[in-house]
Amino acid sequence: MSDEIQEALEKIFSRDSELYRSRGFQRRIGFGKRPALINIDLANAWTRPGHTFSCDGMETIIPGVQKLLTAGRAKRIPVVYTTTAYNVTTGNNTDMGLWHLKIPIEVLNLDDTEAVAIDERIAPQADEQVIVKKRASAFHGTYLTSFLNAADVDTVILTGVTMAGCVRHTCEDAIAEGFRPIVVRECVGDRVPGVVEWNLFDIDAKFGDVEPLDTVLDYLEKIDPFPLRNSP
Numbered sequence: 087m088s089d090e091i092q093e094a095l096e097k098i099f100s101r102d103s104e105l106y107r108s109r110g111f112q113r114r115i116g117f118g119k120r121p122a123l124i125n126i127d128l129a130n131a132w133t134r135p136g137h138t139f140s141c142d143g144m145e146t147i148i149p150g151v152q153k154l155l156t157a158g159r160a161k162r163i164p165v166v167y168t169t170t171a172y173n174v175t176t177g178n179n180t181d182m183g184l185w186h187l188k189i190p191i192e193v194l195n196l197d198d199t200e201a202v203a204i205d206e207r208i209a210p211q212a213d214e215q216v217i218v219k220k221r222a223s224a225f226h227g228t229y230l231t232s233f234l235n236a237a238d239v240d241t242v243i244l245t246g247v248t249m250a251g252c253v254r255h256t257c258e259d260a261i262a263e264g265f266r267p268i269v270v271r272e273c274v275g276d277r278v279p280g281v282v283e284w285n286l287f288d289i290d291a292k293f294g295d296v297e298p299l300d301t302v303l304d305y306l307e308k309i310d311p312f313p314l315r316n317s318p
Contacts (some may be wrong), residue, residue: 093247111291117305118240118266120312122164123154126224126253127171128208131194131201133247138193139153141247143275143282150299151208151245152274157303162312164237165214168224170194171202174183181220223255231263237312241266242256244294245273250281257294270302 106112128151131137133144158165164266174180175192186192194202194271210216217228224230234242242265253274260267269289276282290296 089229092221106291115261115295117268119162119309120237120239121158121241121243121306121309122166122234122237122239122269123243123245123283124166124168124224124230125151125204125208126168126244126254126256127248128167129168129202129204131169133205133207137188137201139248141275141277142279147204147245147247147273147275148207150270153299153303154243154245154270154273154306155208157306158243159211160255161306161309162314163210163306163309164234164239164312165210166224166230167204167214167216168228168246168252169202169204169216170220171196171218172220179293183220185221186262211230221255222252223259224252225256225259225263234265239265239274241268242270247275248277248281249274249276249285250278251276254285254289261293268296268302269296270299271296 090287129149131139133140133148134140142293143260155165163265170191171194172181172191173196175182175186175195180186194219196202204210204216215233217224219226221227242260244253244257244260244267253269257267257269267289269286271286274282274286287297
């Protein structure tokens with residue numbers, strides 16, 4: 087994104103922030119005590135060039151997620167990844183619903199294991215969850231809520247793509263399910279830069295807190311470690 091566009095967006099959002107704050111919006115939900123890290127659709131079909139769903143900004147997003155993984159794993163917090171993929175992408179028995187009438191999700195077939203696999207630069211460990219979802223939100227039609235509740239999680243740290251789609255819908259569902267959503271500014275992206283900035287602004291106004299990476303890393307450094315598995 088050019089400096090001119092960035093400057094224009096900052097001016098617009100600054101004025102909009104004044105309007106929102108004057109009406110009681112943009113409150114802070116804050117961090118809880120028991121976070122989970124949710125990495126949304128950071129699979130090769132989104133993180134690598136040359137795919138239909140390729141997103142920009144991976145030179146910033148991937149290193150940021152690597153830092154979050156290191157910090158989160160040191161405290162044994164739950165780590166969850168999602169990818170979007172479909173079992174049947176042709177014929178009458180597709181599991182794509184109606185979404186394929188709007189966007190080309192038919193290219194996200196589970197048979198294309200390389201495309202829908204999590205990017206190896208941020209590869210999940212053996213005991214970390216990889217949820218294959220069919221819709222935008224990581225919560226819709228998945229076991230994510232029950233998994234987080236079983237771990238007594240109260241805060242979800244969100245990274246991934248796309249900011250206007252799967253990240254946003256996951257954030258909205260997170261607060262609806264009773265979790266504190268924290269979106270890491272440097273660790274989310276999309277295919278259109280202006281879309282990223284608008285959605286970060288709007289989420290911070292209504293649905294969750296948008297925080298810089300350093301703030302989230304500082305929070306993770308200060309929390310108590312999750313107990314070892316099978317500990318009371």
